[in-house]
Amino acid sequence: MTSRFDEVIDRTGTHCAKWDKMEALYGVAPQDGLAMWVADMDFRPPEVVQAALQQMLDHGIYGYFGDDAAYLEAIRWWMDTRHGWDLDPAHVFTTHGLVNGTGLCVQAYTDPGDAVVLFTPVYHAFARVITAAGREVRELPLVQQDGRYQMDFASYDARMTGQEKLLMLCSPHNPGGRVWTREELQAVAEFAERHDLVLVSDEIHADLVMPGHRHLPMPVAVPESAARLVMMTATTKTFNIAGSHTGNVIIPDPALRARFAAVMGGLGISPNSFGLHMATAAYSPEGAAWVDELCAYLDGNRRLFDAMVNEIPGLRSMPMEATYLAWVDFSGTGMAPADFIARVEQGARIAANHGTTFGSGGEDFLRFNFATPRARVEEAGRRLQEAFADLQ
Numbered sequence: 001m002t003s004r005f006d007e008v009i010d011r012t013g014t015h016c017a018k019w020d021k022m023e024a025l026y027g028v029a030p031q032d033g034l035a036m037w038v039a040d041m042d043f044r045p046p047e048v049v050q051a052a053l054q055q056m057l058d059h060g061i062y063g064y065f066g067d068d069a070a071y072l073e074a075i076r077w078w079m080d081t082r083h084g085w086d087l088d089p090a091h092v093f094t095t096h097g098l099v100n101g102t103g104l105c106v107q108a109y110t111d112p113g114d115a116v117v118l119f120t121p122v123y124h125a126f127a128r129v130i131t132a133a134g135r136e137v138r139e140l141p142l143v144q145q146d147g148r149y150q151m152d153f154a155s156y157d158a159r160m161t162g163q164e165k166l167l168m169l170c171s172p173h174n175p176g177g178r179v180w181t182r183e184e185l186q187a188v189a190e191f192a193e194r195h196d197l198v199l200v201s202d203e204i205h206a207d208l209v210m211p212g213h214r215h216l217p218m219p220v221a222v223p224e225s226a227a228r229l230v231m232m233t234a235t236t237k238t239f240n241i242a243g244s245h246t247g248n249v250i251i252p253d254p255a256l257r258a259r260f261a262a263v264m265g266g267l268g269i270s271p272n273s274f275g276l277h278m279a280t281a282a283y284s285p286e287g288a289a290w291v292d293e294l295c296a297y298l299d300g301n302r303r304l305f306d307a308m309v310n311e312i313p314g315l316r317s318m319p320m321e322a323t324y325l326a327w328v329d330f331s332g333t334g335m336a337p338a339d340f341i342a343r344v345e346q347g348a349r350i351a352a353n354h355g356t357t358f359g360s361g362g363e364d365f366l367r368f369n370f371a372t373p374r375a376r377v378e379e380a381g382r383r384l385q386e387a388f389a390d391l392q
Contacts, residue, residue, distance in 0.1 A: 005043050005297045008373050018042075026351040033349040034372075034380050039174070039325060041240040041371035045282070046290035049239060052281035056274065065273035068094075074283035075248060079233070082207065082288065085217045091250050091257065093264060094271040098204050098232045098247040102168065103129045105230055105249070108263040109198040109256070110135050110165045117167040117197065119151060120359030123174045126202075127359060130168075138164050139360045142176070147319060149176040151184060153191050160195050167197040172205045172215055175327040175358055175367045177320030179213045182221045189218070189225040198256065200230045204247070205323045207238040207291055210299050213321040219252070226252040230260070235279040238291060240371075246275030298324050301370045301377045308381025313391045315384075324371035328352075331364035333391065341366070347387035350380055 011019045012030045018038035023029045026037070044050070056062070072089035079085040095101040102125065110116060112134040118126055120139045127137045140156045142149040169188055172179045180188070192199040201218040209215050218225055234247035251257040281287070305326055306317040314333035317326050330340040337356070344350050344366060355365030370377050385392075 003293075003297055003374075005294065006373050006375070007044075008375065009042060009044070011042065022351040026345050028345055028349050028351040033351060034376060034383070035351050036368045036370065036372070036380060037351045037353045039237065039369055040242045041324065041369075042373065042376075043240055043294070043371065045239045045241055045278075046287050048281045048284055048286040048290075049241065049278050052277045053274070056277055062273065065271065065276050068276065071276050071280045074280045075233075078283035078288075079217070083215065083217050083220065085220050087219070087250055088252070091252055093249040093251070093260060094276070095247045095249055095264075095269065096271070097236060097242070097245040098202060098234050098249075099125045099129060100245070100269075101232050101247050101249045102126060102200070102202070103133065104260065104263050104267075104269075105166065105168075105198075105200050105232075106130055106133045106135060108260045109200075109230075113163075114165045115161070115163040117164050118359060119169070119173075121175060121355065121362035121365070122168075122170050122358055123202070124353075124357040124359075126168050126170075136163065137359075141360050147316070149173060149178050149318075151187065153187055156191065157194070162195075164195060164197060167192050167195075167199050169199065169201045169218075171201050171203050171218065172209065172322035174205060174323055175325050175353075175355075175362075175365070176318055177323050177325065177327060179209060179215050179321040182216055185216060185218055185221040189222040189229075192225070192228055197228070198230060199225060199228050200232065202232045204232065204234050204237045206233065208295060208298065208324060209322040210295065210302065210320060215322065228253070228256070230256060235282045239278075239282040239287065241275075241278050241282070244272070244275035244278050246271060246279050297374075298371060301372075301374055302326070304374065305368070305370045305377050305381055308378070309384060312385055312388045315388065324369060326368040326370055327355075328366050328368060329364055330366065333388070337363060343387040344384070348380070348383035350383060 018035045019030050022035050079087050115136040115138040116130045117138045130137050143152050206215045231250040236242040309317045316329045353367035355362030
C-alpha cells in the first residue's frame, strides 16, 4: 500500500539547512547526494497543521499572538492522552525551540564556571550551548551492554567534583535511540538528588517511539523528582515543524519556575504566532492519528536500514527504541574515523553526522537520519554496501 510518506519532495533551493548546506559542510552535492544529517524529516506535516497555516494566510494579518488558552489546553490534552502525564498549564513556558530552552536553563540555574552534566555521547547542541555560556561540560560516559547504552552511576559518583549544578538528560536518548526504563529514570533522579543538581529532561523525541516500547515522562516515572525537575517538550520533531522554533519548558516547582521566568523576562522572549497555531493544530486527534502512521513507517525504515547496514562486515547499527536517527558503529572495520567518513561521504555520497560531535564515546560512530522516503533509505543502504564492498 502506498504511504503518504513515500512521496519524494525536492527540498533543494528552499533555504533548507539539511539539503542546501550539506555540500559546503560535507562535500556532498545535493544533485547526487543523500542528506541524512540534520534531524528533520523529508515529510510534509499532517493536513491539520497545513490547514491552520492556510487559515492564517487567508486572514492575512500577522499581529501579536494573544489568548493562549487553546494552545495550553492542546499541550495538556496531548500529554495526558498520549503519555499519562497530568500537567498544569500554568507551569508552561514557550521558548524559541529547545536549544533555546537549553540555553535559558543554563542561564537560569548555573553561573559562569559551573559545570553541567551530560551522559555522552549525546545531542551535540547541549555541549555547544553550555560552552558558549562559559560553563564547563562534565561528561559522564554511557557504557555499552548487550549492544545498548546503559548508565554507570557508581563510576559517575566518583567523577563528580561539586562544581556541577545542572544535569541535562536526553530522554529518549539521541543518538543511541534508548527509551529509558522507569528504573533507569529513578536512578537518574536519585543521582541528581545526591549531587543537588537541577534535572533538565529533554523529551523532544518522546512521541517517536518504535512499536513495542513506551516512553515514560520523568514526572510520570518519578513523581518525587518534581522539586528539582525541568521538562522540555515540543511538537517540532514529532510533526516536522522545526522551522517554527517553538518549544515548551515545563517547571512544576515554584522557585525553579521563578528563576526561569526572570531570565526569559530579562531577554524579552515571546513566542511567534505561526508556531503557536501550528502546535495547537498538531496536538489534536488528527495529529495523533498521523503520528501513529508515521511511527509505523519509521519502524519499517529502521528495519530496512539496520538490515542493510548490518550485512556489512565491521558495521553495526545500534538497536533503536525511539527517534529516527540510526547510530552506526564502524569500529569493527578497524578503520580510523577519517577513513570510514571518506567512504561514506566521498564513496557513498551520504552526509551523516560525525560521531565526535556527540562527545566522548562517539568517535567510531556516524548518525544517519532515516526519516525520508523508503526508496532513499534503500538507496542509502545500497550505497553503503558498495562503499564498503571490499569488506564483504
